Amino acid sequence: xxxxxxxxxxxxxxxxxxxxxxxxxxxxxxxxxxxxxxxxxxxxxxxxxxxxxxxxxxxxxxxxxxxxxxxxxxxxxxxxxxxxxx
Amino acid sequence: xxxxxxxxxxxxxxxxxxxxxxxxxxxxxxxxxxxxxxxxxxxxxxxxxxxxxxxxxxxxxxxxxxxxxxxxxxxxxxxxxxxxxxxxxxxxxxxxxxxxxxxxxxxxxxxxxxxxxxxxxxxxxxxxxxxxxxxxxxxxxxxxxxxxxxxxxxxxxxxxxxxxxxxxxxxxxxxxxxxxxxxxxxxxxxxxxxxxxxxxxxxxxx
Numbered sequence: 001x002x003x004x005x006x007x008x009x010x011x012x013x014x015x016x017x018x019x020x021x022x023x024x025x026x027x028x029x030x031x032x033x034x035x036x037x038x039x040x041x042x043x044x045x046x047x048x049x050x051x052x053x054x055x056x057x058x059x060x061x062x063x064x065x066x067x068x069x070x071x072x073x074x075x076x077x078x079x080x081x082x083x084x085x086x
Numbered sequence: 087x088x089x090x091x092x093x094x095x096x097x098x099x100x101x102x103x104x105x106x107x108x109x110x111x112x113x114x115x116x117x118x119x120x121x122x123x124x125x126x127x128x129x130x131x132x133x134x135x136x137x138x139x140x141x142x143x144x145x146x147x148x149x150x151x152x153x154x155x156x157x158x159x160x161x162x163x164x165x166x167x168x169x170x171x172x173x174x175x176x177x178x179x180x181x182x183x184x185x186x187x188x189x190x191x192x193x194x195x196x197x198x199x200x201x202x203x204x205x206x207x208x209x210x211x212x213x214x215x216x217x218x219x220x221x222x223x224x225x226x227x228x229x230x231x232x233x234x235x236x237x238x239x240x241x242x243x244x245x246x247x248x249x250x251x252x253x254x255x256x257x258x259x260x261x262x263x264x265x266x267x268x269x270x271x272x273x274x275x276x277x278x279x280x281x282x283x284x285x286x287x288x289x290x291x292x
Contacts, residue, residue: 023261027236029243056265059218059272063237066215071111075125079107079132083100086136 010037018042018049026056099139102148103132109149110156112239113249116231117160127163131156153241154248161251221271229264232257237265 011034021030021039030036043050089097103110110131114124134155142151222230235246236257243261247254 019266020262023265024243024258027243027261029258055269059265059268060237062215062218063222063233064240066219066238068238068240069108069112069115071107071128072121072125075111075128076107078125078129079103082129082132083096083103083136086096086099 010034010041013038013042015042015046015049018046019052022049022053022056026053026060095139098145099136102145102152103135106149106152109239109241110152113153113156113235113241114160116234116239117157117249123163127156127160130159130163134159150245150248153245157249157251217272217275218268221268221275224271225264225267229260229267232260233264233268236261 018039021035024030025036025039030039043053107128110128111124114127114131115121118124118127131152135152138155142148222233225233232246232250235241235249236243241249243254243257246257250257
């Protein structure tokens, strides 16, 4: 039983390593599932890092809603004219 | 009248430009920090992209390809205008700081996290949004631009790396450092405005 658990339990990482990879993890940039599992395991066992991750998730949502931009109408008209002449 | 391959190519190009217009403008504005210059940069980028269209073998890769063209046009424009030497203007975006990330983390971490995550103790949404953007404006240029490209404009690390002309690992490093500095700045703002103290006071009330 314990051997089976060892086979599926992700490698333990500490808080420093968790912080090093946290932002890439939250941005969906950790491509190796084993690496993602390590940080998820740590976040599920460490209150401080879990809270930090939650803060960063909220901050990311805030950033997306606070600053997203649309091209001005003047630019749209300019590009339409430009592409009509191509 | 039947359409020609050239007509199809132009229609496809136009559709891809329109689909990416907001992203192109946002990224151009991050680089130029000026709307008029950003609009000029996007127009120049689209012109260059059309001229170079045959170099794009896989049209599904239009977005990263056009971001690279935009970056090259930006660098060329810096050199041509020489309003400010490109070495200082563009290198602002390339600067890195290899210090210890852990040293940036706020010391009052748990207190800060509790304060941030408790909606009853937070200030209004509008005020918090303004605080965040002000804190981003004060980040060093390299970190500010990277955080804006990824977290606001939604670029992947690879796309941001193309725009900035740096390796993806550098984007990853800048995100880590930029976001930890941002967190520290927000906590400092909260302390300066007495909001964190007020929040603690609320928490202590009987």
